[in-house]
Amino acid sequence: MHRIIPPKIAQKIMNGVFWASGIITLLVLLVVIGYVLYKGLPVINLEFLFTDPIDSGRSGGIFPMIVSSLYVTFIAVLVAAPLGVGAALYLAEYAGENRTVRLIRFGAETLSSIPSIIFGLFGLAFFVIYLQMGWSVLSGGLTLALMALPTILAASEVSIESINKSYAEGSLALGATKWQTVSKVVIPAALPGITTGIILGMARAIAEAAAILYTVGAALLIPISLLDPARPLPLHLYILATEGISMDNAWGTAAVLVILILIITVTTNTLVDRYQKKMMGR
C-alpha cells in the first residue's frame, strides 16, 4: 500500500494532537476557575462569609446561603447515598443478570440524563405541593437526592463490579456467608470507588440551581428546621445576577461555591488516596 504520510511522522503529529487536547482541556479549566476567583476573591472577607445579606444581597454577607447549601446537600447525600449504594450492591452482588436488573440499570441511566429543571418541576409537584412539605430545605434536599441517586448508583456499581472476584471466592471458601463476604471484603475493597461516587453525587447536588429553584424557596434567613425555606449558594447567585442586584456579590458567591467544592473534592481525594495506599500496601 502506498503511504502518504510516513508512520514516524504520523506518530509525531498524533502525539502533538493528543498533547494539545490535554493542554487545552487543562487551560479551559484554569481559565474558568481563575476568572471566577479573579472576579470573586476581592469580594470575599470574613464579613462576607459570616454575616446576613442586607437589602436582598446588595450588600452584607452570604452566611445563610452557605448554611443553606450545606444543609440541603447534607439531606440529599443522607438520602441518596444509602439508597444508591444499596441498589448498587443489589445489582452487582445479588441480582444476577435478568430483565428486572436491566430495567433498573436503564432506569438509573435515564434518570441521570433528565434535565435538572425537570427534577425541580417534579419536586414542586410532588414534595412541595402533594406531600405538603412546602418550599423548604426538606423539599429541596429530597429533589437533589433524586438527582444525585443515579450518579452514586452508577459509580458504586462500577466500583463493586471491578473488585477482584477472587477475594469473594477466598472469603466464601473460608466458610463466610454471602453477607459476611460482602460486608467484610467486598465493601471495604470498593470503598474508595463508592466514596468517589458519593462525592460526585454531592458535587452535583451542591452546584445545582435549577432543581431547587421551585422547591427550596428563596428565604434570606438561616434555615433551622427541615421545613424552613432557604436559599443555597447557586440559587442566590442566580437571583443576584438575573435580577441585577449586585454583580460583585454574584461573583463573590460564585467564588465561595467553587472554593467549597474544591475543598470537598480535595479532602476526600486525599483521604481516599491514603486509605487505598494502606489497603494495597504501597
Place this chain on the structure above:
Amino acid sequence: MEYRIEAEDLNVYFDELHILKDVSLKIPKNTVTALIGPSGCGKSTFIRTLNRMNDLISTFRREGTVLLDGEDIYHPKVDVVDLRKRVGMVFQKPNPFPKSIFDNVAYGLRVHGITDKDVLEQKVEEALKGAALWNEVEHILDKSAMGLSGGQQQRLCIARTIAVEPEVILMDEPCSALDPISTTKIEDLIHKLKRDYTIIIVTHNMQQATRVSKYAAFFLHGEIVESGLTDQIFLEPCDQRTEDYITGRFG
C-alpha cells in the same frame, strides 16, 4: 484404611456439558493425594465439588455422592458454611484480601465468631508459624498483605486456611503462579501439613506430584483413568493413556 473423603459415581454438568463422568475416588486420612491430567479434564471441577464451591455457579448440576467422614456433604441438612470451614481451599493465584496480614489470617476466625483479642493473636501466630511465614512477617503484621511477594502471599493464604482448623485442604495448582524457590517452600510446607491435614492437590507438574503426594489420580476427559499409590502410577502405570501422559506424549 480410614477415608476422609469418598466420592462415588460422581457426575457433574454445567448446563448440557458433562464435565465429570462416573468419578469414584477415595481419599485416605492425613495423606497427600495429587490430581493430575491435562487442562480441562475436570480436576478443578472435582475439587470444587468437594467444598461445594460449584454451588455458586447457577448452571451446576450433580449426580452421585460425596462423603466427608462418612456423611453426605450434599444432604439437604448440611450447612455449606460449616462444610467450607471443614474443607479449606487454596487457589491457583494467591488471593489475599486487601487487608493487613493479621486481618487476613484472623478473617476466618472472626467470621466464625471468635472476637477475643488474645485468642485471635495466639491463633494467628500459630497459623503463620504453621505456614512457615511467621519469621518473615512477625514485625509487619499490620501492613497490607498486598505488599508481600507472590510466594509469601500464597503461604499467607495457606495460613488463612489452616487458621480455621479444617480437616481437608484443597489446593488448586497452588504453585503455578510462583517461582521455583517459592514452589520449594510450599512443597516443604505440604510435607509438614500432611501430618495434621488431608491434602488434595491439583498439579500440572509431574515432578511435583511425585515429590509431594502418596496417592495420585489421573483424570482424562472427565473420567479417572487410574488411581492409586503415586509410585505405582508413575513407575508401573496400568493404563497406556496414563503412561503416555506422564511420559509427556500428550497434554
